[in-house]
Amino acid sequence: MKRRDIVQKLGFSALFACMAANVLFLGGIIFFIAARGLGAINWAFLTQAPRDSMTAGGVAPAIVGTFYLTLGAIIFALPLGVACAIYLTEYSPKGWIVNLLRISINNLAGVPSVVFGLFGLTVFVKYAGFGVSIVSGSLTLGILALPVIISASQEALVAVPQSIREASLALGASQWETIRKVVLPAALPGILTGVILSIGRVAGETAPILFTAAAFYVRGYPDSPFSEVMALPYHIYALMTEGTHPEEQTAIAYGSSLLLLGLVLSVSMVAIYIRGRQRKTYNA
Amino acid sequence: MHNADTAQRLGAEGFQPSLVNGPVAINRNSLGEADVFGDEPKISAREVNFYYGSKRALNGINIDFRPRRVTAIIGPSGCGKSTFIRLLNRMNELVPGSRLEGEILLDGLDILSPACDAAELRKRVGMVFQKPNPFPKTVFENIAYGLEVNGVTDKHLIEEKVVDSLKKAALWDEIKDRLNDSALGLSGGQQQRLCIARCLAVSPEVILFDEPCASLDPISTAKIEELILTLKKEYTIVIVTHNMQQAARVSDITAFFLMGDLIETGRTDNIFKAPRDKRTEDYITGRFG
Numbered sequence: 001m002k003r004r005d006i007v008q009k010l011g012f013s014a015l016f017a018c019m020a021a022n023v024l025f026l027g028g029i030i031f032f033i034a035a036r037g038l039g040a041i042n043w044a045f046l047t048q049a050p051r052d053s054m055t056a057g058g059v060a061p062a063i064v065g066t067f068y069l070t071l072g073a074i075i076f077a078l079p080l081g082v083a084c085a086i087y088l089t090e091y092s093p094k095g096w097i098v099n100l101l102r103i104s105i106n107n108l109a110g111v112p113s114v115v116f117g118l119f120g121l122t123v124f125v126k127y128a129g130f131g132v133s134i135v136s137g138s139l140t141l142g143i144l145a146l147p148v149i150i151s152a153s154q155e156a157l158v159a160v161p162q163s164i165r166e167a168s169l170a171l172g173a174s175q176w177e178t179i180r181k182v183v184l185p186a187a188l189p190g191i192l193t194g195v196i197l198s199i200g201r202v203a204g205e206t207a208p209i210l211f212t213a214a215a216f217y218v219r220g221y222p223d224s225p226f227s228e229v230m231a232l233p234y235h236i237y238a239l240m241t242e243g244t245h246p247e248e249q250t251a252i253a254y255g256s257s258l259l260l261l262g263l264v265l266s267v268s269m270v271a272i273y274i275r276g277r278q279r280k281t282y283n284a
Numbered sequence: 285m286h287n288a289d290t291a292q293r294l295g296a297e298g299f300q301p302s303l304v305n306g307p308v309a310i311n312r313n314s315l316g317e318a319d320v321f322g323d324e325p326k327i328s329a330r331e332v333n334f335y336y337g338s339k340r341a342l343n344g345i346n347i348d349f350r351p352r353r354v355t356a357i358i359g360p361s362g363c364g365k366s367t368f369i370r371l372l373n374r375m376n377e378l379v380p381g382s383r384l385e386g387e388i389l390l391d392g393l394d395i396l397s398p399a400c401d402a403a404e405l406r407k408r409v410g411m412v413f414q415k416p417n418p419f420p421k422t423v424f425e426n427i428a429y430g431l432e433v434n435g436v437t438d439k440h441l442i443e444e445k446v447v448d449s450l451k452k453a454a455l456w457d458e459i460k461d462r463l464n465d466s467a468l469g470l471s472g473g474q475q476q477r478l479c480i481a482r483c484l485a486v487s488p489e490v491i492l493f494d495e496p497c498a499s500l501d502p503i504s505t506a507k508i509e510e511l512i513l514t515l516k517k518e519y520t521i522v523i524v525t526h527n528m529q530q531a532a533r534v535s536d537i538t539a540f541f542l543m544g545d546l547i548e549t550g551r552t553d554n555i556f557k558a559p560r561d562k563r564t565e566d567y568i569t570g571r572f573g
Contacts, residue, residue, distance in 0.1 A: 093380070094380065161417070163413060163415060163417035164417050164418075164419055164420070166375060166378075166413065166417065167413065167417045167418075167419065167479070167482075168419070168429070168433075169375070169378070169403075169406065170373060170375060170406050170410065170411040170413075170483075171406065171407070171410070171429065171430035171433060171434075171482065171483070171486055172403045172404065172406045172407035172430065172433060172434055172486060173403065173429075173430075173433040174403055174433075177433045181429070181432075181433070182419055182429075185420075185421075186419075186420050
């Protein structure tokens with residue numbers, strides 16, 4: 001074998017090893033969480049409230065809390081983010097200001113989530129007076145989701161061919177009609193993909209709700225947007241750091257982790273499916 | 285050179301300041317030979333200069349487009365022919381930093397005046413683009429779109445118009461069973477005829493074709509050309525093409541652009557048989573371009 005063939009073989013072997021390590025880590029996470037959590041999951045776990053100081057019962061209030069927080073975040077961030085993306089891509093004059101805005105938005109996505117949490121505590125909980133509540137948590141999570149939604153929407157809008165914008169304008173449509181009736185429908189699958197990915201992100205975040213919404217234990221289910229709630233990610237954190245029965249609590253924490261992982265993964269699957277369908281529409 | 289100068293100078297003499305509210309007298313000799321067609325011009329460009337930023341793309345263009353005639357604009361790549369045709373429905377004002385000087389009159393009214401609404405203008409002056417650009421919607425929705433944005437709500441009228449437009453675009457027989465299928469599933473040639481049908485649906489008076497066959501095979505091209513010959517009975521047609529045979533086949537009048545200048549305009553047979561300008565001759569005999 002020639003020397004360069006050997007080098008090539010070594011090179012590709014090294015690449016394969018790196019890939020295999022990645023698969024191992026990802027597979028390992030799913031395997032360990034599943035192995036330890038599967039035993040905890042049953043119908044009662046999904047439908048009942050915790051009992052006996054967190055050592056028995058289920059996590060239903062945390063599931064409900066995560067659902068409310070995520071829903072609230074998306075209701076807040078979706079219209080705001082999409083509107084912002086439309087303005088930036090379709091309407092605003094191109095130039096350094098828009099580029100600066102785009103860079104800032106992308107940087108916002110890199111801000112540590114605990115910083116968003118502190119911001120939420122100061123602005124929503126204290127200053128706006130919403131208290132530690134679903135509203136405060138949702139708004140904080142919504143701000144966290146905004147950069148993801150804006151970026152995804154911008155990408156989806158830019159991917160809409162300029163030629164169909166021209167086609168619409170050439171028929172006597174206004175720019176507004178063109179955006180509303182041609183560009184947005186064509187970009188919708190891409191925007192939805194961004195939304196769904198941000199749902200995954202929001203549902204799994206702990207730090208932003210730490211000071212703004214979550215409680216270790218709340219009796220019953222939230223009855224108003226201004227209630228404190230339990231939430232899955234925080235529940236896991238609390239089970240592992242507080243309480244007096246570490247053994248039992250750890251088992252429940254793994255069960256909750258598996259549940260959260262399953263939720264986030266299935267949401268991502270939906271995003272991948274929708275994105276695939278969008279590609280089909282364009283390439284038909 | 286001499287002849288081109290004459291044509292330009294005559295064009296300049298034919299120039300009359302327009303009144304926004306009324307038709308202007310047009311010097312019928314401004315186009316030399318093209319005037320054998322006699323009709324009042326549908327569109328007249330007067331001393332049109334166009335700039336992309338500081339780069340000048342068109343130099344003092346004077347040209348008339350006659351109703352129920354096909355005018356072909358030919359010239360090598362980058363000569364300004366596409367830039368020019370996109371001025372006629374004001375599509376080029378979407379280009380940031382572009383600037384237009386001169387006058388473009390549609391039935392004697394200046395389309396560049398603030399009184400002229402771009403959307404209204406584009407309804408009257410339709411456009412078919414270089415690449416077929418159907419919306420990612422159904423065949424029916426594609427054609428109905430123009431009617432809807434122009435305020436037609438009567439479902440029967442829309443249906444009638446859709447069928448009518450497809451028939452006019454010689455597409456009805458091929459796709460009458462596929463009205464609710466995605467337009468993106470049609471072949472390239474069918475898509476382009478769909479775009480023509482979409483344009484016809486809003487009842488334009490002028491149709492601008494910007495290299496409509498550039499991405500099509502010869503059979504689809506032949507169909508589009510045939511269609512253009514049918515459509516000219518009712519519409520004023522301007523077609524930009526880099527294909528000289530196509531210009532010869534479909535047009536009554538040919539205009540030759542070179543580096544932002546209009547070199548020569550005349551009856552198509554004359555332009556191809558006996559061009560007055562040396563540069564036109566060089567181009568059509570294939571010496572450059």
